[in-house]
Amino acid sequence: MKKVYENLEFAMVGHMKSLLESQGIRCEIRNEGGVSVAGEVPFTQVYPELWVLSNADLEKAKAFVEDYREKLRNQPVAADWTCPACGELVEGQFSECWNCGKPAPEPA
Ligand SMILES: [Zn+2]
Numbered sequence: 001m002k003k004v005y006e007n008l009e010f011a012m013v014g015h016m017k018s019l020l021e022s023q024g025i026r027c028e029i030r031n032e033g034g035v036s037v038a039g040e041v042p043f044t045q046v047y048p049e050l051w052v053l054s055n056a057d058l059e060k061a062k063a064f065v066e067d068y069r070e071k072l073r074n075q076p077v078a079a080d081w082t083c084p085a086c087g088e089l090v091e092g093q094f095s096e097c098w099n100c101g102k103p104a105p106e107p108a
Contacts, residue, residue, distance in 0.1 A: 003030075004061045005050040011091065011098045013048040016065065025061050026053040081105065 004020075004027070007013050013029055020027050030049045052061045078092030081104055088099040096103045 001051050001053060002055060002058045003049050003051050004058065005065050006047045008047055009091075010048045011094070013050050014098060015094060016050055016068070019068065020050070020052070020061055020064060023060070023064055025057040025064070027051060027057075027061065028053065 005013065005016050007016075017027055017029055027050055030051055031046050052058050072093060075093070080092050081090050082088070083090055083097040083100060083102055084105055085102040086097065086100045088097055090097050090099075090104070094104070
């Protein structure tokens with residue numbers, strides 16, 4: 001088990017998890033809400049983290065995360081959008097709703 005990614009935003013970590021899983025890399029999120037480590041780690045250090053289950057997938061996962069970060073850096077910041085299906089406010093970098101999986105509506 002190796003940590004490959006962490007982000008203050010839980011939605012971002014969840015998004016990365018589904019991206020890695022779509023690459024056939026099994027992973028899990030730890031520190032959701034800090035529950036599993038409460039009392040041991042100061043709250044400010046508890047971020048959701050993404051862990052790869054198999055060390056054999058680690059390099060591939062790391063490369064994927066790096067690629068993804070690179071892509072985000074080169075991307076113009078997209079505006080947040082509201083999901084037409086469930087009404088959830090979704091951050092601009094997501095191409096589908098983190099809540100229900102609906103793709104972002106085409107820009108008008
Ligand atoms: Zn939705």
